[in-house]
Amino acid sequence: MRSSIRHLVLCACLGTASMVAQASGLGDTLRGATGGGASPSTLGGMLGGGAAPSALSAMGLSGSATPSNAAGVITYCMKNNYLNADKAALVKQQLLGKMGLGAAQPEPRDEGYLSGLSGMVSGSNGKQFNLNRLKGDLKEKACDFVLDNASSLL
Numbered sequence: 001m002r003s004s005i006r007h008l009v010l011c012a013c014l015g016t017a018s019m020v021a022q023a024s025g026l027g028d029t030l031r032g033a034t035g036g037g038a039s040p041s042t043l044g045g046m047l048g049g050g051a052a053p054s055a056l057s058a059m060g061l062s063g064s065a066t067p068s069n070a071a072g073v074i075t076y077c078m079k080n081n082y083l084n085a086d087k088a089a090l091v092k093q094q095l096l097g098k099m100g101l102g103a104a105q106p107e108p109r110d111e112g113y114l115s116g117l118s119g120m121v122s123g124s125n126g127k128q129f130n131l132n133r134l135k136g137d138l139k140e141k142a143c144d145f146v147l148d149n150a151s152s153l154l
Contacts, residue, residue, distance in 0.1 A: 065124040068108050070150040071095040072116020075107075076131070077143035091150050098154060121146060 074092045077083040101108060112122060119131035121142075131142055 065122050066112045067095040067098045067153045068110050069112035069116045069122045070146060070153055072113040073119070073121055073131070073146045074150065076117050076119045077146070082140045082143040083147055088147055091147055094154050095150060
């Protein structure tokens with residue numbers, strides 16, 4: 001019995017340490033993305049007021065670097081119901097049209113499109129951001145950001 005309790009306490013301690021390390025890493029990421037010392041109050045304000053677009057912009061990710069990646073990310077967002085399907089489908093078709101692909105042709109198989117399908121946004125400076133790391137409304141805001149900025153690739 002004592003052995004079971006020791007294992008339970010050890011697991012709880014390790015789990016707590018892991019969560020603290022992850023929270024610390026998130027803070028460091030957001031501080032780096034915003035260009036400096038984000039205080040806890042700034043962090044709270046960012047999360048409430050569109051941190052995803054701000055963080056993406058600060059990291060040099062103004063949407064996607066290529067039409068294929070943007071089309072892939074938009075498809076990812078549509079499949080997960082983060083975007084209005086009608087508006088997103090129109091932009092996606094325009095991006096694919098720019099690549100020389102029509103609605104009747106199969107979806108592209110290039111690396112940018114495939115990484116976008118998994119939620120990975122690739123920036124023009126080579127940086128990447130995984131939308132799967134975001135939770136709740138932030139993921140929807142990030143998808144809106146990519147969709148809004150996809151027009152610059154048309």
